[in-house]
Every structure is written in C-alpha cells, then in structure tokens.
Amino acid sequence: MTDWTEKYRPSTLAEVRGNNKARDALREWAETWDDHREAVIVHGSPGVGKTSAAHALANDMGWPTIELNASDQRTKDAIERYAGGAAMNQSLTGTGRQLVVLDEADNIHGNADRGGARAVTSLVKEANQPVVLIANEFYDMSQALRKACRTVEFRDVSARSIVPVLRDICRREDVEYESEALEAIAEANSGDLRGAVNDLQALAETTERLTREDVTTGARDRTEGIFDLLDAVFKEEDAEGALKFSYDVDETPDDAINWIEDNVPKDYAGAELADAYDALADADRWLGRVRATQNYSYWRYASDNMTAGVAAARAEPKGGWTRYGPPSYWSKLGRSRASRDKRDYVARHVAEVGGMSIATARREVLPYLAAMTHHCKNRELTVEMAAHYELEADHLAFVTGSGKDTNKVQSIVEDAVERREAAAVEHSGGAFEGARASTSEPEEREGDETNAGVDGAGEPDEADAEATDASDDATANDDQQSGLGDFF
Numbered sequence: 001m002t003d004w005t006e007k008y009r010p011s012t013l014a015e016v017r018g019n020n021k022a023r024d025a026l027r028e029w030a031e032t033w034d035d036h037r038e039a040v041i042v043h044g045s046p047g048v049g050k051t052s053a054a055h056a057l058a059n060d061m062g063w064p065t066i067e068l069n070a071s072d073q074r075t076k077d078a079i080e081r082y083a084g085g086a087a088m089n090q091s092l093t094g095t096g097r098q099l100v101v102l103d104e105a106d107n108i109h110g111n112a113d114r115g116g117a118r119a120v121t122s123l124v125k126e127a128n129q130p131v132v133l134i135a136n137e138f139y140d141m142s143q144a145l146r147k148a149c150r151t152v153e154f155r156d157v158s159a160r161s162i163v164p165v166l167r168d169i170c171r172r173e174d175v176e177y178e179s180e181a182l183e184a185i186a187e188a189n190s191g192d193l194r195g196a197v198n199d200l201q202a203l204a205e206t207t208e209r210l211t212r213e214d215v216t217t218g219a220r221d222r223t224e225g226i227f228d229l230l231d232a233v234f235k236e237e238d239a240e241g242a243l244k245f246s247y248d249v250d251e252t253p254d255d256a257i258n259w260i261e262d263n264v265p266k267d268y269a270g271a272e273l274a275d276a277y278d279a280l281a282d283a284d285r286w287l288g289r290v291r292a293t294q295n296y297s298y299w300r301y302a303s304d305n306m307t308a309g310v311a312a313a314r315a316e317p318k319g320g321w322t323r324y325g326p327p328s329y330w331s332k333l334g335r336s337r338a339s340r341d342k343r344d345y346v347a348r349h350v351a352e353v354g355g356m357s358i359a360t361a362r363r364e365v366l367p368y369l370a371a372m373t374h375h376c377k378n379r380e381l382t383v384e385m386a387a388h389y390e391l392e393a394d395h396l397a398f399v400t401g402s403g404k405d406t407n408k409v410q411s412i413v414e415d416a417v418e419r420r421e422a423a424a425v426e427h428s429g430g431a432f433e434g435a436r437a438s439t440s441e442p443e444e445r446e447g448d449e450t451n452a453g454v455d456g457a458g459e460p461d462e463a464d465a466e467a468t469d470a471s472d473d474a475t476a477n478d479d480q481q482s483g484l485g486d487f488f
Contacts, residue, residue, distance in 0.1 A: 004201045005194050008169055010056045016049055017165055018157035018193065025152045026053060030061050030130065033097075039124035039131035041105070041146065043138040044154030047192035051103055053154070054132045058099040063130070067101040098129050106135035107296075121145045156191030159183070165193060166200050170210075175200075177210040184215040225249045226259050227324055233260060233311050234267040235318040242311035246303055253302045257283055258327035260306050266322050272315040279309025342398040349389045366399070373400045376408050386416035387423070 010016045016023045022042075029040050042050045058065045105120065121144050124131050133149065135141060166182045169175075185203075189196035203214055225248070232245040246256070257280060264276050283305035290298045343362065350361040350369075373382040386396050393413050396402075402409050 004169060004173075005197045008165075008172075008197065009052050010049070012060050013053065013056045016053050016056060018161035019044075019049065019053070019154045022152050022154045023053060026057055027060070029150055029152070030057055033130045036150075037127075038150050039127060039133060039148065040150045040152055041133045041135055041138065041141070042152050042154060043106075043135040045156050045191055046136055047189075047194035048154045048157055049193055050134050050154050051101070054099070054101050054134065057132075058101075061097070061099070063097045063099040065099050065101060067103060100127070100129055100131045101134065102131065103134040104136075105133035106137045106140040117142045117145065121148055124148050157193045159186035159190045162186035162189065162193055162196045166196060169197065169200060170204075173204065175204045175210060176208065178212055180212040181210045181215050184212055188215070226251055226256070229256070229307075230259065230263055230322075230324050233307055234264065234314070234322070237311055239308035239312040243304060243308040246307045253283070253299045253306065254287060257287065257302070257306050259324075260310060262327045263322075263324045264310060266324065267318050268313070272313050275313035276310045279305045279313060282309065339398070342395055346389070346391065346395050346399060349391070353389055370399050370401070375402055376400050376412060379412065383412050383415045383419060386412055387419040390420065391416070 013023050013027055022044075026040070026042065029038075042054060044050055055065060055067075057063075102120070120133070121142065124133070124145070125148050133141075133145075138146070138151070138153075163182050163186045166185060167177075170177050170182070181203075182200075185196050185199050189199060199215075200210075203210055207214055229246060229249045229251070233242045237245055249256070251259070261277075261280050264280075265273060268276050283302040286298050286302035286305065290296055290302070343366070344358070347358050347362040347366060350356075350365050351358045354361065354365065356365075369385060372378065373385055376382045382396070382400060385391070385399070391399070391413075393405075393409055396413060397406075397409050400409070
C-alpha cells in the first residue's frame with residue numbers, strides 16, 4: 001500500500017495545515033527573493049510539515065527542486081559538489097529559478113564534518129538560487145549560519161488542526177471511522193501531523209471500521225523506544241521486522257549498538273550469542289568507516305547488522321520479561337570524564353607548542369612525558385616540562401601521577417612560573433633594558449677608578465673571570481643531568 005504521508009503530501013502552500021503564519025512568511029520570502037537574495041532556515045519539531053511546505057512552495061512558484069540530505073552529504077567537498085553546484089548554476093530548465101532544499105541541515109557540526117558547516121555558510125551567502133535549509137534543532141546550527149539566513153519557525157500542529165486532515169484522508173480512502181477515534185489519534189500525536197497520518201494508516205489496514213477502542217491511548221513514550229527495540233530484536237521480530245522497527249526509534253546507530261551489545265547476553269547464549277556478536281562486529285566496522293570518512297550513508301549498513309543480523313542469530317523463541325539496562329560504556333565515560341578533560345588539555349598544549357595534531361600529541365608524546373617525569377623523580381626535567389607547556393598543578397599531577405596538592409608539585413609549578421618569566425625577559429630583545437637602567441646604580445664614568453671588574457687596561461679582573469667560568473660549568477652540568485637538549 002502507498003505511504004499515505006507521501007500520497008497526501010500538500011501540493012500547494014494553501015494545503016499546509018496548522019502553521020498559517022509560517023506558511024505566509026515562507027511565501028513572502030520566495031516572492032521577494034530577487035530583492036534580498038537570502039537563504040531561509042525552516043525549523044521546528046519533526047513531522048510538522050517543514051519539508052512538505054518547501055516542496056509545496058516550489059510548486060506554487062513553478063521552481064524545479066533540488067533536494068539534498070545533510071545526513072548523507074556532510075563534508076565540505078560533498079556540499080560544494082552537490083548543493084554548491086545547484087545553488088550557483090541556472091535552473092534545470094536553463095532559465096528562471098530552482099529551489100535548493102538542504103534537509104537535516106542541523107546535522108552538520110563544524111570540524112567534525114570536515115568543514116561542512118563553513119561550506120554551507122559560504123553557500124548561502126553566495127548562492128544565485130533560493131536555498132531552504134530544513135532543521136529540527138535551530139540552535140544546533142552555527143551562529144554564523146543562523147545570522148546569514150532568514151528564519152521561519154513551524155510550530156507543533158495542534159490536535160484540532162490534525163483531525164480535519166485525518167477526516168479528509170478517511171473520506172478519500174473510504175475508511176469508516178468514529179469521530180472519537182480520529183480525535184484520539186490526533187491527541188496521541190499532538191504536534192506531529194506525519195505521525196498521526198502514519199498511525200491512521202496502520203490502524204486502517206487492520207480493521208474495517210476504526211473505533212475508539214482500536215486506538216492506543218496516551219502519547220508515544222520516546223524514552224522507552226530503545227527498550228521496545230531490544231525486545232523486537234531479541235524476541236519478537238524476524239530480521240526484516242527488526243530492521244523496520246529500528247526506523248522508528250530515536251537513537252543513532254552509535255548509541256543503539258551500545259545498547260544492543262550490552263544487553264544481548266541477557267537473552268542469547270551459546271552459538272546464537274556468538275553469531276550475534278559477529279553481526280555486531282560487522283556493524284562496528286561500518287561505524288568505524290563512518291568515523292574515518294564522515295560518510296554517514298554507511299549508517300544503513302551498520303543498522304542492518306546490529307538489528308537484522310542480531311535478530312537472525314536467534315536460534316530459538318524467546319519470551320518473558322528481561323531487565324535491560326543502559327550501556328556500561330556510558331557509565332565508564334562518566335567516571336573518566338575528569339581524567340579525559342585533563343588529558344585533552346595537556347595534549348592541546350603539547351600540540352600547540354610542538355606543531356602537531358592533538359591526536360598525535362595524545363598518542364605519541366604524552367606517554368613519553370609521563371614515563372620521564374613519573375612521580376617527579378627527575379625534578380629538573382619536570383620543572384622544564386611544566387614551564388615549556390605552561391601546565392598547572394592538576395595537569396602536572398595528571399602527567400606525573402602525583403597528587404596535585406603535594407608540596408612537591410606545588411614547588412615545581414612555582415619554579416616553572418619563575419622559569420617562564422625569566423625566559424620572557426631573556427628573549428625580550430632588550431625591551432626591558434630601560435626599566436633595569438632606571439632602577440640600577442648610576443652609570444660609571446669612563447676611566448673612573450671605582451669601576452669594578454675592569455682594571456686599568458680594560459680587561460675583566462680575575463675574580464669575575466672565575467665566576468663566569470663557574471656559572472658556565474653549572475649550566476652545562478644541569479643540561480647534562482636533565483637531558484633536555486635531546487628531548488626538546
């Protein structure tokens with residue numbers, strides 16, 4: 001059967017329900033686009049008709065539509081290749097306008113998507129065609145992108161506005177119904193018109209006449225969706241059913257795999273558990289490719305393995321109730337958060353000083369620093385490290401494995417501060433000479449008999465020469481003990 005949400009998608013803005021003010025603002029943006037040439041962000045909760053309104057607008061304006069999904073095209077290169085080309089060129093017909101629709105635009109996050117956010121911001125500023133960005137979470141988008149666009153907010157559709165839509169669909173599909181049934185569907189999906197239409201279709205396929213008793217009361221509880229998914233995968237659905245069930249669960253594959261991995265031993269055992277873990281291993285490999293390439297279209301293969309693959313591994317029927325719990329991985333991350341923050345702080349300073357990536361500093365430099373300064377046993381080297389990377393007490397304690405409140409760590413930090421200040425003066429290029437001269441003794445006149453350290457012939461006296469040699473020997477000895485010449 002045809003998906004009713006697609007079959008009855010609004011073809012004009014006049015058919016968009018429940019957001020009259022937003023609908024009019026979107027039409028005004030399009031009709032005056034040649035005057036302002038700004039992109040528009042259409043944002044609001046899922047299911048309120050944002051994408052449908054964009055396509056309806058294109059029909060009203062007679063514009064061909066180019067639609068892209070930011071979840072699949074997230075990188076700078078992909079956005080410039082697909083969306084950029086469409087926004088900069090002429091329409092598909094060679095004349096006039098075309099509408100570029102970038103769906104899920106709030107799923108692009110700065111450097112994590114290899115410059116995708118900057119590419120979208122540049123695109124909307126330079127586009128020669130009207131651009132609509134669709135977003136669920138407005139403030140998940142960068143401030144620069146929000147400032148570069150107009151904004152139109154689609155609010156949740158009220159139950160009162162949903163009921164006429166359901167009634168019209170029932171009339172067209174010859175579905176008999178009780179008015180109370182449609183009202184119950186609308187109330188359960190208040191705000192989500194698409195969800196209400198989906199529920200209506202699902203119920204209409206199972207009964208000849210839709211009654212109030214056929215409608216499950218109460219709104220959908222999204223917080224329990226993941227537990228329903230675990231039951232579907234481990235006990236209730238076959239491979240195809242488990243995969244389809246996962247489409248309606250509001251969890252990313254990165255989170256879902258942690259839930260499934262931690263809870264599968266509670267229902268599976270023996271060979272079926274081994275097969276389930278094989279499927280999860282395949283899913284994890286696909287997620288690794290996503291992280292390495294930022295190609296989020298691989299998510300579908302990860303979902304196939306972690307849902308259909310695990311369900312297919314079930315060798316015998318499962319029943320009863322199982323106490324599922326959140327992934328232990330999350331609690332481990334929570335307990336180690338403070339340590340990871342300190343690690344990343346030190347790695348960032350090491351990377352800035354050493355001219356390398358943070359990942360390289362964390363992986364290749366920090367272990368050596370920790371080994372060489374363990375418990376501050378080599379004090380001179382520890383002082384130099386703290387000065388070189390400008391480490392505070394808690395970060396120095398993290399690297400060395402010492403307590404940050406110990407006298408040893410505090411004294412090392414104080415020495416490091418003094419060493420940085422001395423180095424700043426030494427490398428100032430004489431910038432502080434005037435200040436030193438103003439606070440020193442008056443300059444001795446040439447030839448004055450009291451000129452200390454210089455004899456009548458203008459040579460340094462023996463005492464100063466011996467002091468200079470002793471100072472040079474001490475400096476050389478310190479460098480030899482610390483090994484800093486080789487390390488830094």
